[in-house]
Amino acid sequence: MTGDDKPVRWDHLSSNCERTPDDEAARVLVVVNEIRAGNATKSIGVVSPYAAQRARIRDLLRGVPEVQVGTVHTFQGRERDVILLSPTLSQGAVPKSVKRLASHQNLWNVAFTRAISRLIVVGDANLWRKTSGLLRSLLAQAENAEIQDASDPDMDDPLAKLYQRLIVAGVPVETGADVGGHRADLVIRSANGPVAVLIDRSGTGTDSTGTLGRNLRQLCTAQELMDEATNGKVVRIPIWRCFDDLPGLVEELRTS
Structure with missing residues (x-):
């Protein structure tokens, strides 16, 4: 299986905290165009936990109305062939904000399970690699790396x-x-x-x-x-x- 057809893919973006939202939104547009160029019939959903980020992405995708942008709640009970996820935070973000977002297991659970065939995360891999929980595990899967449970306090x-590995x-x-x-x-x-x-x-x-x-x-x-x-x-x-x-x-x- 190539990097282009893996069910889980992580597009790494490294930028400062101020630029990250704009960079992630721009990359989401590139990925959407890439998917549509390969198969215009695929249904696509874009998820971000932050209202300001969703607004940025909607603005960039205003010419592609069939791509739905929303929170995880938008997609509850509604699947898409491909889900793109923009976590938005990067290195330099307030540690409490990072910890709070990383710990929202239900948020990530819904996002992950709405994708029928592919899940693509656009974000700062260097930040999320240092956290615990589902996003870090997803990154490890995308990189074909071993998931290291020992540093995660929840893994006792x-x-x-079991929940993390199933996800x-x-x-x-x-x-x-x-x-x-x-x-x-x-x-x-x-x-x-x-x-x-x-x-x-x-x-x-x-x-x-x-x-x-x-x-x-x-x-x-x-x-x-x-x-x-x-x-x-x-x-x-x-x-x-x-x-x-x-x-x-x-x-x-x-x-x-």
Whole structure:
């Protein structure tokens, strides 16, 4: 697979904090024209978390009305062949702003899962490589680099580890969805219907207070109710697999 047809692509732009929004917007226009030159029938969406950036991009694309520009909420429930993402921030941005944007997992989740065939990020790779979360993992995938979980404080959480790897594998997944009156750890939207995922933590820790037994009973009850709501499409995962068998687990869920 060449760099031009990879499902995930990152167009790196290195500029100062003041120039970055304009540079990213201009590059988005170039990429849109490139896609349309190859196949004018492809549907394209452009996502940015900042209103001012969306306004810049809309202004540059005013001659291409079929390309929709919006927030992630604009595209909820509405897919596009190609999604372009403009994170807008670059090196020199206020650290709190970078951390806040990097931590918005639901924002990135929606953006990633709206792309049917390709996701293209236009942004400062040098900045996002230093952060934690989904954008950094996406960059690693685009660069065919190993995803380094150790520096990410969220990666001690098995749910965060699994969710991140599913996202970068292109699996349409969401967290915290209600299934059968119970909250699933993850829900995968497959062509055959939703698949609820439960992480079995019942075998961890001590049981001097009976907590593990209660947790196991609650998990079994939730699984029974979800079985009814999904026609049996519930996957119960031992917690150890999120640490010791993550690649195999992701592949198993990807094909579920």
